Amino acid sequence: MTSYGEGSDQPWNPRRGRSGNERLLLDRLRTDGPASRAQLARDTGLSKPTVSSALASLELAGLARQAGTHSPERGRSAVLYAPDPTAGYALGIDIGRSWLRVALADLDGTIVAGSEAHNSARSSGALVELVVGTARHLVDTSGIEPHKLAHAVVGTPGVYDSVSRRVRFAQKLPGWDRAGLFDDIRAGLGIPLEIHNDANLAALGEYTHGVGAGSRLFVYVMVGTGLGMGVVSEGRLFTGAHGGAGEIGFLPWPHASPAGSPAPPSAPDIAAAPGQMEAMVSGHAVVTTARSLGMNHPADAKEVFDAAREGDAAAARAVEEEARRLAYTVAVVASVLDPDLLVLGGGIGHSADLLLAPVHEHLRALTPLRVRLAAGALGDGAVLHGAVATALEAARDLTFDRKRPGG
Incomplete structure (x- = not known):
């Protein structure tokens, strides 16, 4: 087997x-678990002296460590080696309209510390201060040496434009489209930072750690204060040419409604334009529909679903209407993408027990395509899990480069 330094387009050198x-x-140990020198030599094709020398360097750099011994039936015991998960850390940040969630993970992906704060910021500057302050406090109180923090990933509503350095389409976060805003977060944290759409990260989190594992084409529909979608194809996020793939909230809603259906929500009750899908499917729409059907001032969608479970007739009708609208949304997605699994997540995902059956029923009348539906397994943590998983990829590379001689 050819070693890494050979066969590339750059001149080979010993270092x-x-x-x-x-x-x-290191990649072999991380993928397949602890192994001895002899096993690593067999798996990689490298000579035993080369393996021994490389392992010694990894141990000296703090990137690998001894992880016990293996005693075969015959022969001498062998020392097992594994990556040192404490060599570096990754930070995941989920910025939502109501909550800010932060998690710190080691290089094995184990979350070692987490925090959440209510988002009461009324300006982009105040929100930047909340993000930086919450993240720095988490690191300071975790016992982790700050210099080991290698990379951070932020999940946010909207689409980040790396050219203009601003977020587009995040109407629910005041001033969030200011250019350079994430530069301020990056400077406040003092580490490399990536920005991704929250629904995309939720899809990746659910694919990596939830019910989406193994799907060939996986779709995550996030329904909460807004409406978004993430697509994972063959294990990789699909974001489109400009990062806008999955912004299904902007799809036009058909003006014709079945007889007896509540009127579309009015613009003051929602953030999206009244002719768009987000205006008809989001949590705000559930509340507005319930009020129009006679429910007495529900505060949020959760209250509507809870009332429906308790037998409130107006709430039950509002839930049925949400199921009908969700079925239309799923039918559109199924026609374009043909996923093998579609997961309902976000705040509405908590009420999948009331929605999945009627959504299936309405789907049969809307399309001949059959879509496998499921509720998300990660709940409110989907975005954060996706942010951590994404940050880990870069954190492992950066930690390796830092700890190598000359890094």
Whole structure:
């Protein structure tokens, strides 16, 4: 087997060759678990002296450590090696309209500390201060050495434009489209930072740690204060040419409604334009529909669903209407993407027990396509799990580069 330093388009040199071999071994240990020198030599094709030298360098750099021994029936016991998860850390941040959630994970992906704060910020500057303050406090109180924090990923509503350095379409966060705003967060944290759409990260989180594992084409529909969608194809996020893939809230809603259906929500009750899908399917729409049907001032969608479980007739009708609208949404998505699994998440996902059966029923009348539906397994943590998973990829690379001689 050819070692990492050979066969590339750059001149080979001994240092780069050693670094490539060390990375090869580290990736093997991370993927398949602890292994001995002999096993690593067999798996990678590297010679035993090369493996021994690379492991010694990894141990010296704090990237790998001994992880016990293996005693075969015959022969001497062998020392097992594993990546050192404490060599570096990744930070995941979920910025929502109502809540801010932050998690700190080691290089194995284990979340070692987490925090959440109510988002009461009324300006972009105040929200930046809340994000930076909450994240820094989490790191300070976690016992983690700050210099080991390698990379952060932020999940936010809207689409981040890396050219203009601003977020588009995040109407629910005042001033969130200010250019350079995430530069302020990056400077406040003092580490590399990536920005991703929250529904995309939720899809990746649910695919990696939830019910989406193994799906060929996985779709996550996030229904909460807004409406968004994330698509994972063959294990990778699909974001489109400009990052806007999945912004289904902007789809036009058909003006014709079945007889007896409540009128569309009025613009003051929702953030989206009244002719768009988000205006008809989001949590705000559930509340507005329930009020129009006679329910006495529900505060939020959760209250409507709770009342429906208790037998409130107006609430039950509002839930049925939400199921009908969700079925239309799913039918549109199924026609365009043909997913093998579609998950309902966000705040509405908590009420999948009331929605999945009627959504299936309405789907049969709308489309001949059959879609497998499920409720998300990660609940409110889906975005954060996706942010951590994304941050880990970069954190592992950055930690390796930092700790290598000359890094």
